[in-house]
Amino acid sequence: MDPRRLLLTTALSAVSAFASAASPFDAMLERTVEREDLPGIAMGVVEDGKVVYQRSWGVRGDAAGSRIDPDTLFKIASNSKAMTAALLARLVQQGRLQWDDPVTKYLPQFRMHDPWVTQQIQVRDLLIHNSGLGLGAGDLMLWPEPNHFTRADIIAGLAHLQPVTSFRSGYAYDNLMYVVAGEVAAAAGGKPYDQLMREQVFEPVGLQRCQVGAWSTAAVGNIAQPHVRRAGRNTVVAADGVASADLPSMAAGGIRCSLNDMLRWMQVLLDPERVPGWLDDAQRRQLWTLHMPMPLGERQRRWDNAHFSGYGLGWRLSDMDGQWKVAHTGTLSGMYSSLALLPDRQTGVVILINGEGEDARTALMQAALKHYTAPDTVQGVDAWLDELAQARAQRHEAGHHAPDTKDARPAAAAALAGLQGTYRDPWLGDASLCPQEGRLRFSVEKSPRLQAEVMQLGTRWLLRWDTLEAAAQAWLQPTATATPTLALRAIDPDIDFSYDFQDLHFTRTGDCPGNDGTRR
Structure with a gap:
């Protein structure tokens, strides 16, 4: 046996104390790690409102021999958007703002390229990717991090970004509007976004390790570092220093949480009685109402037997084998997350990866959800990974790839x-x-x-x-x-x-x- 595979097999055999040896999720996770050569991963499953699976594996990358555990912090990237939406929902519930308030009521300096859109855009619009801007427009003010842009710079920059469609006519994923949403929350709540997030979301929900804003990485500790593949090896990139700065991107994708935190987050979302009164029924419905239709891709239609797809407030909504699915992903360089809920059965899955894990999170999440939505046709992660690899190879053969620049x-x-x-x-x-x-x-x-x-x-x-x-x-x-x-x-x-x-x-x-x- 290859020595690296022997080491991997030995390490994976050390099952987390929280995971049942007979759990079908073990095989899924282990095969994904083996196929995709991940540096580290944390995965959890809530079933009927209870945590039934929890597994952490691999290296954090912050020190020699450091291992990932259920309290290790990961960058959850765009899964932060659901928390930002929940913060705004709390402020609506408290009467501090309304979803249909104009953004300029709270941010008079806010401008879009079209003056009419500036006047018409509402708080709700900030969360549903309908601004008319192109895919990811202006993101270079957020990433790569770190940079010297402020939230004021980002709001000022919006006026110079030209739309590619008319307002509210179509879906195009953006991040800058969530930065604006964070500033609306701060204006309405009378405190900085990060303070509001801790007071209105982290503390009442019980997210004990989640971090946002400026914080001491040295004091908090136990933090997964992003990895990329270089020369066939997982290599740490953009490692943390002794402190994490107050990043302008935090409302769009700057929150970090542990597996334990994300499991708690799923439980509270699935069962409002866990924290009575935190969000009332009206605001929960707002978060999970389809506000903006999204294109339904061929793969989603085929893999999920899906019939609709749309965006709620910080969430993607669709159907999967006849069941309601609420989900989101998060992507930063060297960090991937995925969270999916099946609300009608109080079930959810979360995956956190500190490496190049796009295919890994897609295949592993698909296999895990199929365990519930189509148990009679469950297939291992290999089939999903094979199809993703084949599609990528076909695109490459068709010339859809970067040109060779080695002679530059x-x-x-x-x-x-x-x-x-x-x-x-x-x-x-x-x-x-x-x-x-x-x-x-x-x-x-x-x-x-x-x-x-x-x-x-x-x-x-x-x-x-x-x-x-x-x-x-x-x-x-x-x-x-x-x-x-x-x-x-x-x-x-x-x-x-x-x-x-x-x-x-x-x-x-x-x-x-x-x-x-x-x-x-």
Whole structure:
């Protein structure tokens, strides 16, 4: 047997004290870890309102030998949105705001590109992805983290993001509106968002380890670190320092919780009597009412036997084998989460992964839910993983993949001489295309991780970011007009949508600084 597989098998045999040796979920989890070579995972299942399965496995990545346990904190990413929606629901229940209040009632400085939309957009609209903006528009103000954008910057930047559809006419997932929603909560509640989240959600629900806002990672401890695959190994990236900053993205995707927290969260959502009066029936219905139709994909239709799909307030709603399903996922670099509820049977599943786990969370969640929705046709995770891998291979064969850029070479310092200088994008701000230490460099002032060496590949120019993965590379497309401009385009058609390079429009504003600090 391969030594790595022997080690994996030995480690997986050490079953968590919370997991039954006979549980069908053990086989699902173990096979997923083996197939996808995950660094770490935590999974829990609530059935009829009770925790029936809880398993933690793998390494945190913050210190040698550190192991994941049920109290290990994970970035839950966009599963934070449901908590933000619950916070707003609490404020509505307390009479501090209404769902149909205009956003400008609480944030007079709020502006969209269209003045009419500015006037019409309501609090509810902030949570259901119907703004008319494109998929992930403006996300480069949030990610990659850390950066120097503030929530005020993000709200100001919205006015410069042009819509791609009319308001409320279609669904396009966005994050910036949740940042606005967090600021609406702060204005209505009279306290910062993070303080309100702790007081209105974490404390009454009993989420003892969840963290939001600025907090000491050194004091809290037991924190999973994100991993990516490099040279065939799981490698920690963007590891925590001694403190976690007050990130502008927190209302959209900045909360961290443990497996124990997420199990408690599911139980309270499924059974209101666990915390009587925390959310009344009217507000619970608001959260899980379909407010915005979503496209029903071919795979979802086939896998789930689904007939509808839509967005509630912080939740995706659909049917699965004739049963009502309420779910969401969360994705950050090196961190994946998934939570799904079957409310009519008080059942739910949560998965937290600290590695590149997109296929893992999809297949494992599918297998776990089918255990309840279609028990007579249950198949192992292999079948789901095989289909995902096959679909990806077919896309690659059809030419839907990033071009080979290994032959790109560093551009000379004098390259693009007539186009070098400082630039500005209306919402991302200042940038520069200037020589540094004999190389041509591109840098975004407020985003320290958007720093790149300019590469040349034939007649094209490529941005190879210093600290981002190869999949995030972008074409640099300069235009030599009276006032030069720069455009960026992703080279990988499957790039994460938060790299919204296509929405950037840089215009030259001045010369590069000389070695003596003067402009040239």
